[in-house]
Amino acid sequence: MSHMNMIQALNSAMDVMMARDPGVVVLGEDVGYFGGVFRTTDGLQRKYGEHRVLDTPITEGGIVAAAIGMAVNGLRPVAEIQFADYIYPAYDQIVSELARIRYRTGGEFAAPVTIRTPCGGGIRGGQTHSQSPEALFAHICGLKVVMPSNPYDAKGLLISAIEDEDPVVFFEPKRLYNGPFDGDPDKPATAWSSHPRGNVPEGHYRVPIGLAEIIRPGGQVTIVTYGTMVHVCLASARGLGVDAEIIDLRTIAPLDVETIAASVKKTGRCIVAHEATRFAGFGAEILASIQEDCFWHLEAPIQRVAGWDTPYPHAFEWEYFPGQARVSAAIKATLEAS
Incomplete structure (x- = not known):
């Protein structure tokens, strides 16, 4: 058991799954060499190589389309959209293709794609870096939609999402990345190390999707x-x-x-x-x-x-x-x- 913030817990989840399953790949803008704008994928490319942690062009529709192609050919892609505000160019791919693959193929193909994306405000990012569009995806049949509130759940839910045979849109409240808070902007965040949900197992475990x-x-x-x-x-x-x-x-x-x-x-x-x-x-x-x-x-x-x-x-x-x-x-x- 280790004290982790949410960034570390998410990184640990991807690390655990990439070590367990060679079919798990990570892709997105700046996820490789740079380690992600919030450092959630830091070190994964150095550990697993450029063929499994792929830096992509700035094309959200292309990221999701590539992830769909990977999934129907046997991989388990974890696609990062850098901010939830940027996900709309990929919305057609998510809604018209990803969410419908199992149904439209009569179960012949599954689409085990996890789309990770930071959401919400609290970092003074303005209207193009602070949106919470979860309702748009909850409305779409065929998608699972997840949003954790603490590191323990974040890691367990992300592992469950990667292992799921259906697509999961995984929203990460960026204001919680480094620790919880009490809602007062004038007070600093409390370290997750002092929070019971900051105690995170280092290995594999699941938090079930669909259970409050x-x-x-x-x-x-x-x-x-x-x-x-x-x-x-x-x-x-x-x-x-x-x-x-x-x-x-x-x-x-x-x-x-x-x-x-x-x-x-x-x-x-x-x-x-x-x-x-x-x-x-x-x-x-x-x-x-x-x-x-x-x-x-x-x-x-x-x-x-x-x-x-x-x-x-x-x-x-x-x-x-x-x-x-x-x-x-x-x-x-x-x-x-x-």
């Missing part, structure tokens, strides 16, 4: 969240002294409706929180599922906490970001409602 985790049991209100917002919601619940049950989805698609429903039926109150834009964000799907399964158990309207319905604002990043104040207000509102 209750990271804080409680009885007053259920908070459903994922990625960066897990830490904001934890800080809000602690700050208010509320007996909140917090669910880290870990996987966005397929959604673990059973865990969510069981919690909401117990507490009778629910908040859904994510960093992405509110309108048509993935929180709406979570809310609809809760309404369908738990209507007669609800004691108050479901609250949503999310980003603004605007392009990601460079100058007002911390106002856009749904921090502790907005989560705490939602907790108070749902607890006071009757």
Whole structure:
């Protein structure tokens, strides 16, 4: 067991899988010689060679198209899109080709492609380096969509994604790369080494795709969240002294409706929180599922906490970001409602 930040955990996952399976290859912009813009692939090309860690041209559609060709010919490519904001030129390849291969070939071909991409804000990257487009991919049949909140889950989920026979879009909240935080921009990040989820096994292990985790049991209100917002919601619940049950989805698609429903039926109150834009964000799907399964158990309207319905604002990043104040207000509102 080692103390790792999320960057180290992701690097370890790829290292473990490349050592175990010669069919695992990594490709993307600057992933080889440079080791990735966030250093997540650092050292892999030196260890496994240029034929397994490939620096590509700046062509996201070409990266995904090449990964699809590799996958249908027996490899397990891990394709990095440098920022989630850059993934749109590859969207047609992902939606029209990658997601449909198993179905359109009647199961003759699978597409074990993992697409890794950093997402979200918090690094003052502006609207072209800060987007959270997970809802666009959760809507696509044939794709699995993952977003971890800590190093332990990041490594275990990435290993599961690489071993999966179906394509996985793996979002990595870049604000969590070096450590968790409490949602306050004026406070430094806490080192992962002091966080229980920073303890990461050095070898192979899996975290199952499609299974949420209750990271804080409680009885007053259920908070459903994922990625960066897990830490904001934890800080809000602690700050208010509320007996909140917090669910880290870990996987966005397929959604673990059973865990969510069981919690909401117990507490009778629910908040859904994510960093992405509110309108048509993935929180709406979570809310609809809760309404369908738990209507007669609800004691108050479901609250949503999310980003603004605007392009990601460079100058007002911390106002856009749904921090502790907005989560705490939602907790108070749902607890006071009757």
